[in-house]
Amino acid sequence: MMDITAIGEVLIDLTQTGVNEQKVPLFAANPGGAPANVAVAAARLGANTAFIGKVGQDGFGAYLTRVLEENRVNVSGLRTDEAATTMAVVAVSDTGERSFRFVRGADCNLKLEEVDTGLIAGSKVLHFGSVSLTAGDAREATLFAAQSAREKGVLVSYDPNYRDALWNSQEEAVEWMKKPLPLVDVLKLSDEELPLITGTNDPEEGTRLLEAQGIRLILVTLGDKGSFYRWQGRTGLVPGVATTVADTNGAGDTFLGAVLSRLVARGQKPLEGLTAPELEAILAFANRAASKTCSRSGAIPAMPTLAELEEGGNAHEA
Incomplete structure (x- = not known):
């Protein structure tokens, strides 16, 4: 039995690390991809996780597979493709904010028949994001996976992580980002995505509209202000934790992976x-x-890791 299975993109984040003496930008080839990030984050915090997706038959693909395995993520649902492994070029500002440029490849080519429905049915949670809804066979495969999870009584988690560079227009993005909402139990939004999905910047009103659509647990991340929630008609704000920011890449995925890791620890029915x-x-x-x-x-x-958070105290507060 898996706690969490994530489906979607795993890719190389070419992340700017600085400049050399000639002021030429330097990049590190970090492993990334939002659903893969969630799977790793949850695994590092004690959950049994799996990943369904596609990488190229190249060095980057082999590297990403190894990273998932080293982080105890089940890769039986990971496929390979003749297309190159997908990359995201991530430039980081002086304040740690990111800008993306994607070079799409194998992640787009996951076919419906390549989705391991047995892995999904044997999980407590299926998680996915909106990047795999942007193009190629992966769009159909991802929606099929979410529908399959719903039919099997598996909790469906969704992060409509908006990346404007991947869409022809904001209107197209919003249309597809909204499409899976009827299948979703747990929804995680950033404060930037809330108005795209709901038409309002107000977390109270926006989450009310989403709850009315049948979404059970809605979470809105607010950066250093913390996280807002709506659960069973009740709302609240949990303050953030002050830190010196080096890079915000993966923060939202870590947040959601941590939430899911604690929810699945509650039992077969996490909510x-x-x-x-x-x-x-x-x-x-x-x-x-x-x-x-x-x-x-x-x-x-x-x-x-869980050990690192335990060092900070209150690791068992949930």
């Missing part, structure tokens, strides 16, 4: 009997995990 105080403790834990990721560079390399 059953969940109380607001228990949820707030889970979110406080997730905020600390995200803060730790922000303090270091890269996505997967920056993610904390």
